[in-house]
Amino acid sequence: MARIAVFGAAGRIGSRILSEALNRGHDVTAVVRDPNTVTGTEPGVRVVAGDVLDPDSVKAIASEHDVVVSAVGGAGGQENQTTIAPAAHSLVAGLRSAGEDAPRLVTVGGAGSLRTPGGDHVWDRPGIPEDVLQTMRAHGDALEFYRTVDDLDWTNISPATKIQPGQRTGSYRTANDDLITDESGNSTISFEDYAVAVMDEIESPKHRRRRFTVAY
Numbered sequence: 611m612a613r614i615a616v617f618g619a620a621g622r623i624g625s626r627i628l629s630e631a632l633n634r635g636h637d638v639t640a641v642v643r644d645p646n647t648v649t650g651t652e653p654g655v656r657v658v659a660g661d662v663l664d665p666d667s668v669k670a671i672a673s674e675h676d677v678v679v680s681a682v683g684g685a686g687g688q689e690n691q692t693t694i695a696p697a698a699h700s701l702v703a704g705l706r707s708a709g710e711d712a713p714r715l716v717t718v719g720g721a722g723s724l725r726t727p728g729g730d731h732v733w734d735r736p737g738i739p740e741d742v743l744q745t746m747r748a749h750g751d752a753l754e755f756y757r758t759v760d761d762l763d764w765t766n767i768s769p770a771t772k773i774q775p776g777q778r779t780g781s782y783r784t785a786n787d788d789l790i791t792d793e794s795g796n797s798t799i800s801f802e803d804y805a806v807a808v809m810d811e812i813e814s815p816k817h818r819r820r821r822f823t824v825a826y
Contacts, residue, residue, distance in 0.1 A: 668704025722746025
């Protein structure tokens with residue numbers, strides 16, 4: 611059993627990761643800015659106050675956990691630009707200050723920086739709405755920063771280009787930096803199976819200090 615703290619636990623992805631971790635018997639903490647605003651949490655979840663953009667807050671959370679998961683983001687577009695990359699810097703600073711006892715860091719990434727079969731990147735495709743493109747770039751900036759970090763145990767996990775509510779099948783495919791598509795060229799994953807992949811990586815690490823992606 612691992613002690614896992616989840617920043618962004620109330621979000622669409624974070625809530626699935628929290629549930630998957632609970633169902634596997636882990637000790638799970640939901641980290642939120644104001645615990646008084648959280649209702650309807652699953653039995654066994656500890657809710658604590660914390661700010662992913664404050665390195666001191668990250669350090670305080672880290673001292674009590676084996677793994678820190680970040681599934682944070684903003685409302686979209688420009689807000690994500692002011693949240694995702696700054697959160698990466700704050701998480702790393704906070705964990706570094708925890709010293710040798712720093713927990714592992716597992717972060718939710720984006721699909722924009724994945725290579726397509728044509729050799730470009732997902733974010734190079736024409737017609738992407740500006741707010742979506744801003745979010746892709748924000749995740750790309752965070753990933754670029756993580757790749758400079760060689761003194762912490764981190765993993766960044768990119769979803770398929772289309773991630774949405776669905777069933778938990780427990781099945782998925784992985785790749786490093788290349789977009790995963792099916793025979794029709796579609797790249798999809800459910801929130802539920804993305805959470806399975808996150809927890810599989812936490813329990814059996816295979817991608818230390820690098821990014822990988824999951825899709826059907």
